[in-house]
Amino acid sequence: MRSKITLKELAKILNVSVSTVSKSLNDSPEISPQTVKRVKELAQLHNYRPNPIAVNLKRSRTGNIAVIVPNISNTFFAKVLGGVENEARKQGFQVITYISNESLDHEQQITELISAGIVDGLLISVSEETQKLQDYEHLHLLMEYEIPVVLFDRINMDIGIDAVGVNDRGSIYEAVTFLHSQNLKKIALVCGLGEIGLGKQRIEGFTDACKDLGLSTDDKYILASKDIPEVKQKLNKLLVEDRVEAIIGLDYLSTLLASRVVQENNIRIPEDVKIIGYVNEDFASYLWPSISYVDQHPVEMGEQATAMLVKRIKEPSVKTPARVILNTEIRHLDSTRSK
Amino acid sequence: MRSKITLKELAKILNVSVSTVSKSLNDSPEISPQTVKRVKELAQLHNYRPNPIAVNLKRSRTGNIAVIVPNISNTFFAKVLGGVENEARKQGFQVITYISNESLDHEQQITELISAGIVDGLLISVSEETQKLQDYEHLHLLMEYEIPVVLFDRINMDIGIDAVGVNDRGSIYEAVTFLHSQNLKKIALVCGLGEIGLGKQRIEGFTDACKDLGLSTDDKYILASKDIPEVKQKLNKLLVEDRVEAIIGLDYLSTLLASRVVQENNIRIPEDVKIIGYVNEDFASYLWPSISYVDQHPVEMGEQATAMLVKRIKEPSVKTPARVILNTEIRHLDSTRSK
DNA sequence: CTGAAAGCGCTTACAG
DNA sequence: CTGAAAGCGCTTACAG
Numbered sequence: 001m002r003s004k005i006t007l008k009e010l011a012k013i014l015n016v017s018v019s020t021v022s023k024s025l026n027d028s029p030e031i032s033p034q035t036v037k038r039v040k041e042l043a044q045l046h047n048y049r050p051n052p053i054a055v056n057l058k059r060s061r062t063g064n065i066a067v068i069v070p071n072i073s074n075t076f077f078a079k080v081l082g083g084v085e086n087e088a089r090k091q092g093f094q095v096i097t098y099i100s101n102e103s104l105d106h107e108q109q110i111t112e113l114i115s116a117g118i119v120d121g122l123l124i125s126v127s128e129e130t131q132k133l134q135d136y137e138h139l140h141l142l143m144e145y146e147i148p149v150v151l152f153d154r155i156n157m158d159i160g161i162d163a164v165g166v167n168d169r170g171s172i173y174e175a176v177t178f179l180h181s182q183n184l185k186k187i188a189l190v191c192g193l194g195e196i197g198l199g200k201q202r203i204e205g206f207t208d209a210c211k212d213l214g215l216s217t218d219d220k221y222i223l224a225s226k227d228i229p230e231v232k233q234k235l236n237k238l239l240v241e242d243r244v245e246a247i248i249g250l251d252y253l254s255t256l257l258a259s260r261v262v263q264e265n266n267i268r269i270p271e272d273v274k275i276i277g278y279v280n281e282d283f284a285s286y287l288w289p290s291i292s293y294v295d296q297h298p299v300e301m302g303e304q305a306t307a308m309l310v311k312r313i314k315e316p317s318v319k320t321p322a323r324v325i326l327n328t329e330i331r332h333l334d335s336t337r338s339k
Numbered sequence: 340m341r342s343k344i345t346l347k348e349l350a351k352i353l354n355v356s357v358s359t360v361s362k363s364l365n366d367s368p369e370i371s372p373q374t375v376k377r378v379k380e381l382a383q384l385h386n387y388r389p390n391p392i393a394v395n396l397k398r399s400r401t402g403n404i405a406v407i408v409p410n411i412s413n414t415f416f417a418k419v420l421g422g423v424e425n426e427a428r429k430q431g432f433q434v435i436t437y438i439s440n441e442s443l444d445h446e447q448q449i450t451e452l453i454s455a456g457i458v459d460g461l462l463i464s465v466s467e468e469t470q471k472l473q474d475y476e477h478l479h480l481l482m483e484y485e486i487p488v489v490l491f492d493r494i495n496m497d498i499g500i501d502a503v504g505v506n507d508r509g510s511i512y513e514a515v516t517f518l519h520s521q522n523l524k525k526i527a528l529v530c531g532l533g534e535i536g537l538g539k540q541r542i543e544g545f546t547d548a549c550k551d552l553g554l555s556t557d558d559k560y561i562l563a564s565k566d567i568p569e570v571k572q573k574l575n576k577l578l579v580e581d582r583v584e585a586i587i588g589l590d591y592l593s594t595l596l597a598s599r600v601v602q603e604n605n606i607r608i609p610e611d612v613k614i615i616g617y618v619n620e621d622f623a624s625y626l627w628p629s630i631s632y633v634d635q636h637p638v639e640m641g642e643q644a645t646a647m648l649v650k651r652i653k654e655p656s657v658k659t660p661a662r663v664i665l666n667t668e669i670r671h672l673d674s675t676r677s678k
Numbered sequence: 679c680t681g682a683a684a685g686c687g688c689t690t691a692c693a694g
Numbered sequence: 695c696t697g698a699a700a701g702c703g704c705t706t707a708c709a710g
Contacts, residue, residue, distance in 0.1 A: 049455040054703035393687035
């Protein structure tokens, strides 16, 4: 029940001034070793902890960083959050989490809230809506208030803000190159997504890779539509009539769909068809057969973004925006094993 | 670039005292309407926001609550976090997130850290290790410091702390009852988990339900082991020889495994075999066929736990621990559709 | 080596 | 109706 003891109370017990106690605990060379010892012993005894609120007020910092993720149903962002946690702890910051639910409005409310001075900096992966409307004023406003901002993952825009992401074009290029190296010629791309920008980048990368490697770039190999039954039917045809040898799934649904359709046709994975998907580690490895996936290093992304933000917080003077692009890697599970 | 304006500066511009400005902004009836208007207009103009750190120091509260989740790869906890977010926002609190990684040691470090006074309260789902070793001293210590604690989800221990969870026994009882109502007699339980306590509760509930409903309680229907190949083989036998009509999967892996083995035997879901799994919504609905699942209301759990914590923070006097048990519900997807 | 004082940015009893 | 003062719990230049 002992309520927290304060500097003042310690000082009173020891019959010294508050300044002396404060300095002793902060190992100031001004204070005699004996006094330091006495003070520290008593502090230990009472389990004294400086009130962080008071310390922060004095230092005019908060010790917090905010992170806004667009959604949390996706384990990708959960993992990024884990990385943010790691690095923040190391650097002595607490992480305050917000979820924008893919809404610009919500995002603006959050930035408005934190502009009051709750945090020393912000990590954000902008919402779909924000990205679509290209409205980044709330972020610039924050920076005007001298609260540094670092973008992560969704960074396909040029708005002069620090950013950490992955090389989306490169990642699929690598996937195609790998499949090609396995002597696979007919590679299909399946995508059930819409707007998000990443889709486009990946499709471009796919086409480029096919061109460069001398593979067919026939449109029929690219199944991109939100109409799942249609995609399914077309994929079916590709498998049976065209004897497609590999499939790249750009998202959860299409990867799962691909695995499914292949098996319905009694085609073997990976012997007859190989699959690589843009899915998360957990998901990929839980499936049977497990699906080889593109590792986008979410944890590292969170760590790097946090490190970048902390650097900004500590050196607010630097002006040119930084940009870190992580290289993705293919993690091979059942669906790409060699025969 | 305008750095944050303070009360003092506003006062100076207006040629009034700091007190007057503060009172005006807080709509104190002491101040004349004219003055209030003048002050508010200037504040608006300069986009004044009170420094939350200073306000909190004055009020000796932090405005933060901490939440410790054991892991983040599980979307269940991600969803709970979403619920915590919702409710915390409503109540005017910020959420500081920590991840214990299922480690007691890590958990203790976190509670040690927040005992300094970073937060007004703590929400925690204890780590596996904590549960196994039954070491809850760090939580009691926190409460001695008058930082209220509320447990969520993993609450199968009686340690006199507020808690919000689900009725684990009841949930499986309901599942068995449903399957029984569909005229299914042979129901198998598959479990690939170990220690976690929940497993036991569910298995008990299963046995009880079978007894009550006059279904066989033969041990062969309960496949609980970490040895997945063994489980697979036994399940196979149950399906082919015993013609099991329904399967309940207690976790990700076993649910997926069940779905898989059934299909490998060219048995139809849901026509020949129905499946209910303890998996999350996203996962369940992404699969083909989609798997009916037990909804454990993670979002509501987060909301309720937060509401309970806030209540504790506001009324620290109340002593008897509260306990909220949410009723789970079966969400029917493909795998339990009627013929 | 120690302490009194000012101050971080606010709120609020109290006096006028 | 307004303002001076004290105080939340700390740190740190400054004086002694």
